[in-house]
Amino acid sequence: MLRRNCTTCLMSFVMILVLSGVGRLAGASDDYAYDLVHSSVSFKARHMDISWIHGRFNDVAGNFSLDREDPTKSTFLLTIKADSVDTANAARDEHLRQPDYFDTKQFPTIEFKSTGVKVIEGGYEVTGDFTMHGKTKGIMLTLMGGKEHIFKDVKRVAFSTELKLKRSDFGFDKTQIGAIGDEAIIIIDCEGMRK
Amino acid sequence: MPDPISYLKASIAAVVASAMIVLVFRLIMRKSVHSVAAVSCVLAVGVGIVTGCRVLQFSWTWPPANALNRFLLIVLPATVILELLAAILGGGEAVNVRILGYSAPKRSGSLCALGFRLALYASVGRILLHDSVYLGDVSRGGDLGGVHPDAWNFAQTVAVFGGSFAGLIAIWGLLCRLSERAAAGSITLSLAMVIQGTGLATMMAGYIKGGSAAIPLAAALVGATFASQLLAKVVDGFDKKYLRGTIGIGVIGLCSLLCIGHYFGQLTGLRAIVLFLTPLLCWISELPGLRARPAWQKSAARMIAVTIVLSAVLFVAKQDFDREMAPLLRSVSSSDTERSLTAASSWKPSADPGVPFPSKSGEKVADGRMSRTGRSRVVQTNTVKQRI
Numbered sequence: 001m002l003r004r005n006c007t008t009c010l011m012s013f014v015m016i017l018v019l020s021g022v023g024r025l026a027g028a029s030d031d032y033a034y035d036l037v038h039s040s041v042s043f044k045a046r047h048m049d050i051s052w053i054h055g056r057f058n059d060v061a062g063n064f065s066l067d068r069e070d071p072t073k074s075t076f077l078l079t080i081k082a083d084s085v086d087t088a089n090a091a092r093d094e095h096l097r098q099p100d101y102f103d104t105k106q107f108p109t110i111e112f113k114s115t116g117v118k119v120i121e122g123g124y125e126v127t128g129d130f131t132m133h134g135k136t137k138g139i140m141l142t143l144m145g146g147k148e149h150i151f152k153d154v155k156r157v158a159f160s161t162e163l164k165l166k167r168s169d170f171g172f173d174k175t176q177i178g179a180i181g182d183e184a185i186i187i188i189d190c191e192g193m194r195k
Numbered sequence: 196m197p198d199p200i201s202y203l204k205a206s207i208a209a210v211v212a213s214a215m216i217v218l219v220f221r222l223i224m225r226k227s228v229h230s231v232a233a234v235s236c237v238l239a240v241g242v243g244i245v246t247g248c249r250v251l252q253f254s255w256t257w258p259p260a261n262a263l264n265r266f267l268l269i270v271l272p273a274t275v276i277l278e279l280l281a282a283i284l285g286g287g288e289a290v291n292v293r294i295l296g297y298s299a300p301k302r303s304g305s306l307c308a309l310g311f312r313l314a315l316y317a318s319v320g321r322i323l324l325h326d327s328v329y330l331g332d333v334s335r336g337g338d339l340g341g342v343h344p345d346a347w348n349f350a351q352t353v354a355v356f357g358g359s360f361a362g363l364i365a366i367w368g369l370l371c372r373l374s375e376r377a378a379a380g381s382i383t384l385s386l387a388m389v390i391q392g393t394g395l396a397t398m399m400a401g402y403i404k405g406g407s408a409a410i411p412l413a414a415a416l417v418g419a420t421f422a423s424q425l426l427a428k429v430v431d432g433f434d435k436k437y438l439r440g441t442i443g444i445g446v447i448g449l450c451s452l453l454c455i456g457h458y459f460g461q462l463t464g465l466r467a468i469v470l471f472l473t474p475l476l477c478w479i480s481e482l483p484g485l486r487a488r489p490a491w492q493k494s495a496a497r498m499i500a501v502t503i504v505l506s507a508v509l510f511v512a513k514q515d516f517d518r519e520m521a522p523l524l525r526s527v528s529s530s531d532t533e534r535s536l537t538a539a540s541s542w543k544p545s546a547d548p549g550v551p552f553p554s555k556s557g558e559k560v561a562d563g564r565m566s567r568t569g570r571s572r573v574v575q576t577n578t579v580k581q582r583i
Binding site: 089091092094095098099100103104105106108134135171173174175 | 198251254256327329343345401403404405459460520523
């Protein structure tokens with residue numbers, strides 16, 4: 001009786017081990033969290049059409065799931081806190097937070113949520129919904145990179161991309177688009193740590 | 196960027212449109228009827244606001260996404276409708292109002308209008324702050340979700356909404372009470388001045404579009420007031436009390452603009468409270484020394500009292516603007532550029548990497564600290580850098 005119980009327990013343990021291994025193989029996607037220390041979301045916009053003003057967002061979060069076997073199942077999510085805008089000038093940052101620009105009391109976050117992923121040479125082509133200033137529009141990001149690196153037992157992967165946006169497409173007031181141009185270039189360098 | 200020319204155009208358009216409505220109504224309705232005259236004044240302000248906003252190219256997207264749009268598309272139209280109802284139901288001595296065959300007597304009409312008024316005044320704050328960080332909507336927070344640091348707790352929410360409701364009722368009630376004793380024209384004009392001052396203060400605090408919303412409202416009030424004053428002088432029976440509806444619109448407009456300027460812009464709380472209470476200075480005419488004076492002197496006293504406080508508020512706002520915002524708008528002067536170039540040309544990298552800025556006197560400065568000379572160079576360079 002005791003022997004039978006022991007055998008049953010052993011068999012169950014082996015089954016659990018096998019099943020967990022199979023499960024790990026079946027779910028080949030890795031989940032990564034946005035590493036704020038080694039990532040950045042910056043932007044630049046034309047000033048009077050002669051120069052560029054540079055800025056960045058200091059508070060960003062996100063995660064992405066990479067499925068190497070079936071990349072179409074990969075997902076990318078990025079949330080930027082609009083309040084964290086930083087152009088190295090406190091007065092200008094305050095102005096940018098006001099409703100004439102980001103309206104951060106009304107629209108506290110800028111978000112990207114992927115809806116489709118396609119493999120391209122050297123990276124991924126990710127389509128998704130970009131929400132800024134309360135308006136959502138479909139955009140396409142060309143994420144270059146994806147190289148993995150293990151550092152202190154933590155797997156890391158990184159991507160970078162650039163996208164051009166027109167502020168007027170996202171509900172920014174056209175009449176307030178003056179010295180600072182309508183078009184902004186957003187540069188995202190993102191490093192993820194496997195969860 | 197502020198556009199004074201379009202502000203001027205919008206003001207003129209709003210004044211002309213609102214004045215025309217009052218005059219046209221009077222031409223059509225030859226016989227003086229209280230309700231019709233009161234309705235014309237309210238409609239005039241509504242038409243004036245729409246005209247001014249069109250000149251300023253305000254967006255009219257539905258559903259309204261921000262507080263300014265909610266003010267223009269929900270609060271102002273609701274206020275105009277409320278004041279129209281109040282004019283028809285509350286003052287209908289000569290007009291037999293029928294609602295679904297029911298002839299509303301004056302008393303129940305007044306109560307009905309008051310009910311609408313209370314409901315609107317109670318909900319103005321909630322409408323303007325809808326979906327903002329103050330009301331703790333975290334559904335769009337994503338990974339940064341959670342309670343926003345600016346989100347209010349229950350007590351704060353009750354205090355803000357309750358306070359704005361009580362303030363609105365008190366100011367509207369006191370101004371309407373005053374309009375029964377005195378010429379309403381100066382009260383409406385004072386209100387228009389405060390609204391315009393609020394717009395300027397909001398603009399100087401950095402919210403240009405929000406401040407410019409005050410222009411059509413103030414101009415429409417001025418247009419309706421002047422037209423009604425003109426009719427009061429030349430036509431018998433056009434009572435100055437017909438402007439009571441415009442006072443209601445003005446009070447709601449002022450409160451909304453202050454709410455938008457303070458909670459979404461950078462208009463300070465103290466400045467907003469002072470501006471909100473400034474119209475009450477119209478009561479100065481009821482002080483013992485002034486009460487017995489001729490009407491024009493009392494009107495002048497009201498306007499002067501309001502102007503003094505308004506000037507003081509705008510003076511302080513201008514000082515803040517000059518200190519904080521003006522450097523963003525000003526271009527770099529040639530002297531600044533010259534100074535910067537001189538500083539740049541005289542700068543030589545230190546041989547010691549631990550000393551980022553070599554001092555003229557030659558003393559060594561530890562890493563992270565700067566000599567007085569080095570510090571002045573940094574400030575000079577940043578002066579140019581800090582201007583857009």
